Amino acid sequence: MMVLEIIEYIIRLILSPPIFAPIIYPGLVTVLVILLSIIWVERKIAAKVQLRYGPLYVSKPIGGALQMLADATRFFFQEIIVPRDADSIAFLIAPAASLVLPLLPIVFVPAAPSFVAISVEYSLPLVLAISALTPIVIIVMAWAANNKFTIIGGIREAFMVIAYELSLFISALAMAIFYGTLNLEDIVSMQKSLPGVILNPLAAITFFVAMVMATSRLPFDIVEGEQEIVAGPFTEYTGILYGLVMGAGYVQLYILCLVFVELFLSGWYPYIGLLGEIYPALGGVSLFIKAYLLMVFIVFLRSVYGRYRLDQAISIGWKSLLPLSLASVFLSLGLLAAGVVI
Amino acid sequence: MSILSSVKRHIDAISTGLKYLFASSRMTVRYPEYSITLRDNYRGMIRYYKDKCISCSLCARICPADAIKMYRKAGEKKMYPGINYQRCIFCGFCVSICPADALEHTPVHDIAWESLEEMIFPPEEFGREWVSPALEEGARRVKAVFDEKRGLTHVPE
């Protein structure tokens, strides 16, 4: 009897949102699955566009889908080399921080109606603010490795932040102004019938481009610039440390995609009530599907674009994105003044 | 105007990418399972016929990469060529210049060695016959054809 009660208690504990959300969905476990699958998808798409096969020979019947598992295993068994002149403590801590920091906002991102680990009134700015901390870790990383490629990469990261950050926040706030709330859950619930992208396409475009910049995806992978500066701030990392820093970019991409879907693509609507009765988070599965498709589209861009130069990216940030994001704020105000109500 | 045209260019780029993503055209030959049949006059591994050789040393002299060296066995007067595949660039000069037709290209190129020493072939071994390891293990032969629409493709023979 006692044992049954304990098991029941543990299951209830795991299934309670404050535990389930950060650990299982949309948190850690989901992130791991995404990491293992999206990199494979990215490589497969790039290969297909370039008339190749991509990963194939690891698990051939399923098109090499286990390649990432094989790579991750390899990362674990590779030697970790700390350069002699590196600041070893910062060098070792930064990769872990670079993975944890982008993952942290997940506790504030609702995955289904009233399904969130920590419910706060200001979840939108909180999520954006925490994910805006990542560049600091990357700069620390670049400095700690004490290598000219990493320093150049770190400086590029600092420059990129000034290119996208303002526009990212302003375009997100444009939606907040329109919906009159900073709470992601309320923002989603107001998009039940009409997604935000139709009401304010300017904000959506700006947020999208700024998001691609923030996550260093092509055409803005200026920080890593592998043909120019090896791997930018990540040059000196080996083994699992490299695995961590490589994964960090995708984690940030995932979080920002979730935010994008909740701001512009009506989040977890259409809500699947049948699944929702089994477990509340399951009903919001369309949020995950939309975010995943968005990620697939962003990684697909890799095979379309070449890399912008740093100065081009900054001028896109200031000359196009910033005016567009300001225009999106005025669009929101105009819609409010015109009396558009959801 | 410039904004419109740049938007159009972005859309063009993305739609071209999508077109390639869904079009069925791959150039890759999955090598160990498939093997491209090379032309008969392909400049592959070189085969040497010692019985035809007149020991003129022209091959060793013309070789631009210094890959061919003349070997003399103790007690013998004549010298015979041997090859070092570390150096050979498969230019075919030696084959062209040989007055006795003692050298010949074979349409085999997929040979690999485990050490540098194994790449040196003295006259006795220079005459060996080359077989593609992939074909030996039963690779299916394909040949390259140029398709107007799909570009370079490979069809089974």
Ligand code: SF4
């Ligand atoms: S093919 Fe050219 S490089 Fe090779 S052995 Fe003959 S002459 Fe020398």
Ligand code: SF4
């Ligand atoms: S050129 Fe021909 S005949 Fe002369 S040494 Fe070389 S292989 Fe022999």
